[in-house]
Amino acid sequence: MTLRLVSLDCPSCGSALHGEGLDTIFFCDHCGDAATLEDDGLQMVESTALLPSPGRHAREWRPAWLVEAEVTVSDRMRAKGRQSKGWQARRTFVIPAFATPLEDLTRIARALSEAVGETGEVPREPIHGGTLALDDAVTMIRHILIGNEVRKSDMLASLQVDIEVVESRLVAIPFEKSNVGLRCAITGVTVRNELGIRN
Numbered sequence: 001m002t003l004r005l006v007s008l009d010c011p012s013c014g015s016a017l018h019g020e021g022l023d024t025i026f027f028c029d030h031c032g033d034a035a036t037l038e039d040d041g042l043q044m045v046e047s048t049a050l051l052p053s054p055g056r057h058a059r060e061w062r063p064a065w066l067v068e069a070e071v072t073v074s075d076r077m078r079a080k081g082r083q084s085k086g087w088q089a090r091r092t093f094v095i096p097a098f099a100t101p102l103e104d105l106t107r108i109a110r111a112l113s114e115a116v117g118e119t120g121e122v123p124r125e126p127i128h129g130g131t132l133a134l135d136d137a138v139t140m141i142r143h144i145l146i147g148n149e150v151r152k153s154d155m156l157a158s159l160q161v162d163i164e165v166v167e168s169r170l171v172a173i174p175f176e177k178s179n180v181g182l183r184c185a186i187t188g189v190t191v192r193n194e195l196g197i198r199n
């Protein structure tokens with residue numbers, strides 16, 4: 001094992017980036033740019049923010065991937081070998097990139113992806129780091145799409161899902177505190193923080 005020391009200075013403005021142990025995603029609270037930690041160091045990623053819904057407030061910000069993808073669902077087979085119609089469309093997904101139990105992640109990713117609203121400037125205040133790589137976010141998108149197809153309850157037997165990422169950005173998501181964890185200030189969906197630990 002090789003020990004790798006990486007300077008966590010913002011590649012854009014040079015300010016110190018703040019993160020915790022396993023974080024690989026960082027937002028700069030000085031300039032608002034975002035970066036991911038790769039094998040060869042910090043790589044800048046285009047960044048934006050989603051704004052709280054009217055009447056809700058941002059008490060803290062957490063990272064997510066905003067992914068625009070060309071989705072193709074094909075070879076959709078129902079039981080007894082009957083084929084049903086597939087589809088193709090460009091879709092936008094928001095996949096939170098911080099640690100939360102999988103069922104919470106799925107729930108909030110679905111809600112946020114349906115509610116993608118106005119984007120705005122990244123706030124110049126501390127934004128928590130994240131751990132979910134873009135590849136894992138795409139896996140999550142696949143999981144959501146397959147879940148949607150299965151929910152159509154027409155005895156789905158198999159299908160092919162192709163996801164071509166057209167554009168990806170890191171996006172800051174506003175949250176309020178709730179007594180079980182974090183309440184999304186866009187969708188109102190509550191997720192447990194980390195591994196279900198109250199904060």
Ligand SMILES: [Zn+2]
Nearest residue numbers: 010013028031
């Ligand atoms: Zn910066």
